[in-house]
Amino acid sequence: MSPQANPPRVLVVNGPNLDLLGRREPEVYGTDTLDVLVDRCRRVAGELGLEVDARQSNHEGVLIDAVHEAMTGHGGVIINPGGYTHTSVALRDALAALPVPVVEIHLSNVHAREAFRSHSYVSPVATAVIAGAGVTGYDLALRFLAERIVRRT
Incomplete structure (x- = not known):
């Protein structure tokens, strides 16, 4: 994508305990x-002509509020829901209401870990x-969202 005056924004949401990365x-x-x-997300997004709005919280309601904000002004959402992946119907419902593409992400292969991690309300x-x-x-x-956003515009 070529540089734009107002690049499309992508919300990157990281859930509980991701503040402990490293x-x-x-x-x-x-x-x-x-x-x-x-920082890496912002660099890659810039290369793709996107802007990143990054949020992290250990609190379910704060994450839901961030997702609600993405209903306008964002071209897509990347979410690592952490432990809420397996427990939060409310977060799932907030994501389902979005009119933009959503990418669920996990650093580890959740399917190769404890059995309870294989179920996702978000997927x-x-x-x-x-x-x-x-x-x-x-x-x-x-990269996936950049391609989807370009196709939509």
Whole structure:
């Protein structure tokens, strides 16, 4: 995409415990911190002609409010719902209401871990799901959304 005066915005939402990236189970989640991950997303987004609006919270309602904000002014959403993947119908319902593509992302391969992690309330309403690619998964999600946003405009 060529540079634009007002590039399309992508909301990148990270859920509970993702503020502990780099410190929490680095053998599972890697050694990059959340700040490094967000900087990487912003760099890749810039290369694709997008802008990133990044949010992280350990609180379900704050995440839902962020998703509601994406109903206008955002071309797509990338969400790593963390543990809410397996528990939050409310977050799922907020994502289902969005008129833009949603990419569910997980740093680890949730299907190769504990059995409860294989069920996602988010996957059925996501446009795409990326799991197990580490921080590179966010790059893939941004590239996917850039293509979808270009096709829509």
